[in-house]
Amino acid sequence: MKNPISISSIGTISPLGKTSEEIWKNYLSDDHFFHLRGAGRDASWMGNLPEAIQKDVAQLRNENSKYRHLDESVLYAILAGRDAVKDLSLSNNNAGINIGSSRGATRLFEKYHEEYLQTGRASTYSSPSTTLGNISSWVAQDLQINGPEFSHSVTCSTGMHSILNAIAWIQSGMANNFLAGGSEAPLTGFTLAQMKAMKIYATENIDFPCRSLDMDKSRNSMILSEGAGIVTLSANEDLGTLxxxxxxxxxxxxxxxxxxxxxxxxxxxxxxxxxxxxxxxxxxxxxxxxxxxxxxxxxxxxxxxxxxxxxxxxxxxxxxxxxxxxxxxxxxxxxxxxxxxxxxxxxxxxxxxxxxxxxxxxxxxxxxxxxxxxxxxxxxxxxx
CATH class of the missing domain: 3.40.47.10 (Thiolase/Chalcone synthase)
Incomplete structure (x- = not known):
């Protein structure tokens, strides 16, 4: 790249926490951040958000009645977005947003589909609350940013593709700054079942159940987790550079x-x-x-x-x-x-x-x- 792009800020929520100090401290430990839920054949390793972040999500639902019908994937993105811009002064007209998701509104999809199978009717909120673009649009509403907003899905590389797309917008001159990232709330029954059906999910109750970069492992060991991450990108260093x-x-x-x-x-x-x-x-x-x-x-x-x-x-x-x-x-x-x-x-x-x-x-x-x-x-x- 002839002209490097500045990463001005980053906001994330994950099993590691949400502040950079907390996250770094947890990286320095030799512990993993998984919990085994269920029993017997139904037991599943999961990467849940910490209790403090779960309380933040619950508070977010209560602070605005419009947020009560949103999927966790949207709420996670709102929290990450707030953290990403808290120390920045963005120009509303020059900041764009692209926050994608691989699975989207998993909990609401499953909930509304189950209701439809039982009643033959769809809920009023079933369509708007499960639309993929609803992630970026609600983040834009929450942060009061008026630039372009959209979402996409490119499976597991979605968040990184969002960054590529944001860089294209900035380098074209169509935006000065961009919020880019991904959000996921995949710890639902059907989503977990899909991963298990592919025989790629962790099944062993051992000290390190996900054996990422263990080249001697004899079993697949992927584990799903919740999380959201948003970076603020800029063509210059006016907003600061991490x-x-x-x-x-x-x-x-x-x-x-x-x-x-x-x-x-x-x-x-x-x-x-x-x-x-x-x-x-x-x-x-x-x-x-x-x-x-x-x-x-x-x-x-x-x-x-x-x-x-x-x-x-x-x-x-x-x-x-x-x-x-x-x-x-x-x-x-x-x-x-x-x-x-x-x-x-x-x-x-x-x-x-x-x-x-x-x-x-x-x-x-x-x-x-x-x-x-x-x-x-x-x-x-x-x-x-």
Missing amino acids: ASIKGIGFANEKLKHGASLSKNGKCLQKSMKMAMGDITEKEIDVVVMHAPGTIGGDLSEVNAVKKVFLGKLPAITSNKWKTGHSFAASGILSLQMAILMLQKQQFLPVPFSEFKQQPDKIENILVNSVGFGGNAVSILIGRN
Whole structure:
């Protein structure tokens, strides 16, 4: 990228909390943030939001009657949006919003469909409250931002695709600033059942149930979690800069089936090389991996990194062993992890992974995201 884009702020809510201090403290621990819900065959590992954030969600419903009929995916985005802009002065007419979701209003979809099956009638709120675009529109209403607002869904890489789209708007001159990210509330019966039907969900009751970047695992171990993440992007540093986006990459690959990814992660190879541009492999200090904890997904991405970095591998890490997979929001949480490592100048390894190599410095970090459909996004960030 000839003109780097500033990341002016980031607001997230996740199992790790919501303040940067709390999140960093939890990253430094060797604990995961999952809970086992249910019993027997119905037991499921989940990454729930902390009780304090759940209280914030309940308070949000009570503070405005219009929010009572909204799905949690919308409420999570509102909370993350408020946090992202709390210290900024945005120009209403020049700020856009693109907050996507992979699954959307999961709880309300299931609720309203069940009501329809029982009564043959649809609720008045069933359509407007489950429309995907309702995430960005309600965030815009809450923050009183009048710029362009829309949402999209590109499976698990949705949040990172939102950033790509925001950069295109900014570089075209159609917006000065953009809020971009993803929000997900997937801990519902049908959504969990879908993941289990694919045989990719964690089933073992062990110390670290999500084995992200454990290359010796014999079982899939993905775990779903709740979360939302929003970044504020700017073409200049007027709003301040946490980090700079130096490069962006995106790619897809030919599919064998809807959830497939090639053995050597061809789409990830392409996206990483595109994001790096003229920067050499030796200048990349860390790669924050998507690494969902599945056997095939983790292996494919590691193979892609090995193909791109033919000499010495950079330091490799991921956060899904600790936070779980929050679909659209997951890429933003990975980006936040990278920003924190840049700020603190401290690498965060996966405790049980073979990839424990410490970087000599932390100046350039690649962040990967990949989703169903063989689509990948890589974003290169660096220190100011």
